[in-house]
Amino acid sequence: MRFGRTSKAVGVAAIAALALSACASTDSGEGNSDPDASGDTGASSGGVVSVAEVNPFTSFNSDSATGNVDINGKVSYLTKSGFNYINDQLEVVPREEFGSYEVVSEDPLTVTYTVNEGVAWSDGEPIDGGDLLFSWAVSSGYFDDADAEAETGTTYFAAASTAGLDLSLLPELGEDGRSITIEYTEPYADWEIAYGVIDTPAHVVATQAGLADEDALIELIQNTPEGDPEDPQERPELQSVADVWNTAFDTTTLPDDPAMYLSSGPYIVDAMVPDQSMTLVKNEDYNWGPETQLDEITIRYIGDATAQVQGLQNGDVDVIQPQASADTLASLEALDGVNIFEGDELSFDHLDLNYSGVFEDENVRKAFMMTIPRDAIVESTIRQLDPEADHRDSHIFDVGTPGYEAATPVNGSEMYDEVDIEGATELLDGATPEVRIMYSVDNPNRVDAYTLIAESAEQAGFVVVDGGLPGNEWGAALGTGTYDAVIFGWVSTGVGVTGVPQLYGCGSASNFSGFCDEEAQAAMDELIVTTDEAEQQELQTIVDTRLFDTGYGLPLFQSIGINAASDSIEGVGFSPTQEGIWWNFWEWTVAE
């Protein structure tokens, strides 16, 4: 068959038209006619806020060792409810709409937790006994029979912290099916923050691990005996549950199965772009807690501080949390329409002296402490961020807390407020002790501190040896006795008192300087079994005072954090807690 030129052309045109219409978009230009289809609900009511975070999201399980990254915890704070939260004053505030808890017995310490009726995961499954029991099983390390030295046994649930619950017995579930009673083998001061409902729903973990349902998981937990490092057992069923819990919730993309990111809080994850952003929308079912204003929250991961500031200026983000530096602060201060929030963070640098070697003599320690120019150190570090900043005067209490205000006048820190070279020379009485100071040479603040301390101490007759180590070595050198003094930092949890004996208890793992004082030890022994706050404060003050009196060393300064928000966002405030700026996200509103 032959075709004419015209019919060929028509044929080609027809085929082309067909091909084009086949690949045309099917939504017939909807995006055109309705430009703000997706977001107009947001604009009309509660508004939309975009927040910059430094680290990208990696896991829906922020309770696990690998998932325990600040951003995961913050997303958990937005999407999960709990029995309590910590406010910007570092007080534990119960959430009564979620559930209640009460101490039923002081000795042995027994606490009953009850979740309110109607509180549920976003798939409709109530938060009940299974979740409560599973939370305990994970956070208690009850089944672990690992022995690090013998290299036998297993750590089942790799929980980020087992504080407190490691001292508890297998709890009992209440008859209402939504309460649990936890009994501690020893009184535990921080019981209030020791237990909470974890991120991962028990029914999801159970089915993912191949168990029949949540009840099967409850049964498994109740019937499996406690782990014993002396006699490690193979427990395949528990192992498969632990494997699911340890790894299945780690993801940087939105899982296909909605069960993997259930919400029990005000927001639920709606979209995730790996390493770039995450979008949270309101959880429609949520009514067990403060009512939130914002309809949608976008979290964008921006590591660079300058990029965060310029993003805020350009309106790409509304709230930023850049790494604090004098430059960042200066560029933020130059912006219009921006509120800056500054405050003390929970980490502090300190100088510790060994209770051995050249510092065995208390007078030598005290003489050295007298020479430490804390004002000059503050001047060269944090005062650039905050002109009002002062040195920290307590080993135990964080700046700004009531305990700090009460303790600093009486704990003996006043003696070291000013550099006293004369006093130090007198105490040394002509001796010229050689002091090796260890610090991380990769941390500019600590290099500054070392330089200033060395200069000042030499005036009093000390011979200072630079024991600075690179960033990858100094950590391992802690407590090895290869130095006489060390400058480094602690990050405190802000709430609770059990951290105190870990740092200052006789022979405890993080007590690197060999401090061991009878009076302080007695106070600490009482402290960890005391639940009354006023008494806790009193006991902590005793320890603090003993630290100064025996010449433990000096706290130098507390780090400063900087956050900023566009002034169109109201209700934002600084908090030193791990949640940081998010701590009161339900109070945020977008001004019209």
Place this chain on the structure above:
Amino acid sequence: MVTYIVRRLVAAVLILLGASFIVYMLTAASGDPLADLRESNVPNRDTLIQLRTDLLSLDVPAPIRYFEWLGGAASCLIPFAATCDLGSSIAGIEVTQLLARAMGQTILLVTGATVLAILIGISLGIITALRQYSGLDYGVTFMAFLFFSLPIFWVAVLLKEYGAIGFNTFLADPNISLTAIVITSLVSAFIWYLVARGTLKKRLIAAAAGFAFAAAILFFLDITQWFSSPGFGPVVIAIAGVGIAYGITLLTAGLKNRKALYSALITVGIGLIAYFAVQPLLDLATPLMIVILAIVTVLVGVAVGYFMGGYDRRQSMNAAGLTAFLMGFTILLDRFMQSWPLYSDNNRIRGRPIATLGSSTPNLDGDFWIMGIDTFTHLLLPTIALMLISLAGYSRYSRASMLEIMNQDYIRTARAKGLGERTVVMRHAFRNALIPLATLVAFDIGGLIGGAIITEQVFAFSGMGQLFIGALGRVDPNPIMGVFLITGILALVFNLVADLVYSVLDPRVRVKA
């Protein structure tokens, strides 16, 4: 030839092994992966340290750990088995997954900039070589070196300050002040003065024309509030089309070839008709459709050239095909501009279209055009920053190579036999001048994936560079090794490709086995 390739590949594998060992050792020595845990005071600190030690096998000495890693990496070589194991990061995410994503982001970021830098750089180099020691030559050389020597983080921050923050503020109220018009026009006059050749009088006239032209355009843009709702419209497209037709014909066939010129002009005419015809179709555009349309457009152009015929059909087909492509591109651009107001008023954009961060606006929902503009507004600044800095290399290389070629005997021969200057430059000199650049280009394409660490950092792109630097900060060895593996392989492969391409392009170079 085959022996040569095999030998090179074997050498590449050995280099890769040696280099990866060194990088692994350096990474292991660069820091303490347990540092954050050592400063922590949670009660189960020792368990956590133990867990991470197990995860990263920290209790095994680094040289032995390297071979464990190598074993996992070697399993990637088994085809279709999906057994690739490059380990996982400290946060428990698999490195293969991290790499795939980071590569996508980096390619998105760097491709446009590299292509533009190559095109513009080579053009500038050729032009400045042809006008050696002219004001234009000095001007371009000066600018190229200026940009070359600027630190990119600084350029990027400045670009954001003025190109995004400042420009967005301007867009909110797009009134061009008189001062701005005068200054821009003066700059334009200066450029015209540099570009024009001939006597001082002629160049001054060109400068005056440049001044008037720029002033008129800016005035027009201001009056019509062009920046709020940009677009070309059929008139501008027609004028631009005729300009394109003349320019392309000049380069490909010479204006004396009337058939080629007419083919190009006819294509422009068809393009104008098509402009009206395809508008409803474009409303439903998908990427596939645009690709098909582009192919159809070029085919139509080629067909026009074919039917116009003439003694040298090829020339007409080339001229008309290229013109058709550029015409289609102009129409596409116009269609994007038509969607600009919709994009700019979208409540995700909030009237500040040029972005400073990332590769897309989160949760933006729209058709092909809206999403296209979104990508454009995000890539604009990083592309400019990267391009400015790599322009110098290409323009200097191509200038040097072109200068060398223009002094060759065969150029003199070509002139002597009476060929026109256009033919001499385009056919005899230009093609040969590109040969040395093949090495440079091949190598740069290999380096694309390595990413632009600082640019990624400043523009918050989560590409290869970010993956690398982030992992280095956390002393997280597996992602570092993953990035190194990819960039290392690409560098070696493209090095080989460059050598092979060179021998194909230049028959004088023979690969010796």
